Amino acid sequence: MSSQDKIKKLKLIFMGTPEFSLPGLQKLINDDSFEIVGIFTQTDKPIGRKQILTPPPVKVLALKHKLQVFQPEKIKTEIENIKNLQPDLIVVIAYGKIIPQEILDIPVYGCINVHASLLPKYRGAACLNAPILNGDLETGITIMKMEAGLDTGPILRQSKMELTGTESLADVHDTLSNLGAAILPETLHDWVNKKIEPQIQDDSQASYIKTLSKEDGKINWGKSAIEIERMVRAYNPWPGTWTDINGEILKIITVEHEIVESKKMKIGKLSLEDGRLIIQCGQNALAILKLQLAGKKIMSAEEFINGHKSKINN
Helix, strand or coil, rough: CCCHHHHHCCEHHHHHHHHHHHHHHHHHHHHHCCCEEEEEECCCCEEEEEEEEECCCHHHHHHHHCCCCECCCCHHHHHHHHHHHHCCCEEEEEECCCHHHHHHCCCCCCCCEEEEECCCCCCEEECHHHHHHHHCCCCEEEEEEEECCCCCCCCCEEEEEECCCCHHHHHHHHHHHHHHHHHHHHHHHHHHHHCCCCCCCCCHCCCCCCCCCCCHHHHHCCHHHHHHHHHHHHHHCCCCCEEEECCCEEEEEEECCCCCCCCCCCCEEEEECEEEEECCEECCEEEEEEEECCCCEEEHHHHHHHCCHCCCCC
16 A cells, blocks of 8 residues: 555544454554544343353454443444544444444545445345355455445445355355455555545345344255255354254254255155265255254264164154
């Protein structure tokens, strides 16, 4: 970046919550052309079986670097506080709350969002899952200027990730998180220095993805093996993929990518074939690699076969 681009330190407010936000925040912390005047993140939440009150990952990183952290229950209560911080920019990465127009209007150069899809495709919440679920050949990151609509603002920059059809949700999460971080500082400087012509989104090409619920992970074995294999990759660890086997909840954690040609077994039933744990789908079948009974640890297919023979071919 040229010295002309760094004449003035840009005052930033950062808004983010989960691990996906961390690489972008770390990039901004490491860049001495930015002054981070405030971190806004969600409140501490009870986590795990013991419901231990746990700070969000962004708060942990912010406190490590001695940054000022705010955790409002409702962001609209912070309008005056944000005005007093006098930000040049607000950067948002997976904050998890809707930013009202009164806040969008505060920063000199607006609010900039790092969104995990190639907008206008996949506006909304579950944009990491959707391209895996739909068998897309690519996904990516969009850096956009925020406006009142849901992910409708003009595009500043995009970066793509090719998909091979074997990626897990964790693969896509980590790659896009780092991809967004890599292009973020330069994009912010180019935007402030008027080197970017914002591209208006084509609303006719837009698609919206709803927030996922636990019920979305219930497997319909009447679907094809290809569809269910994508679902397993797209939905683990959350909301998970699960089924009911003889009245007991069974989570399917991972399956083989290669589809098993149908043996016309009963749909949704477990069976053994050449030492592999197979489950029949509406079209063809899947070989299960890892699974978990309710309240039990995750086990390999071999461990399940050895310990739960009564649930197979039954």
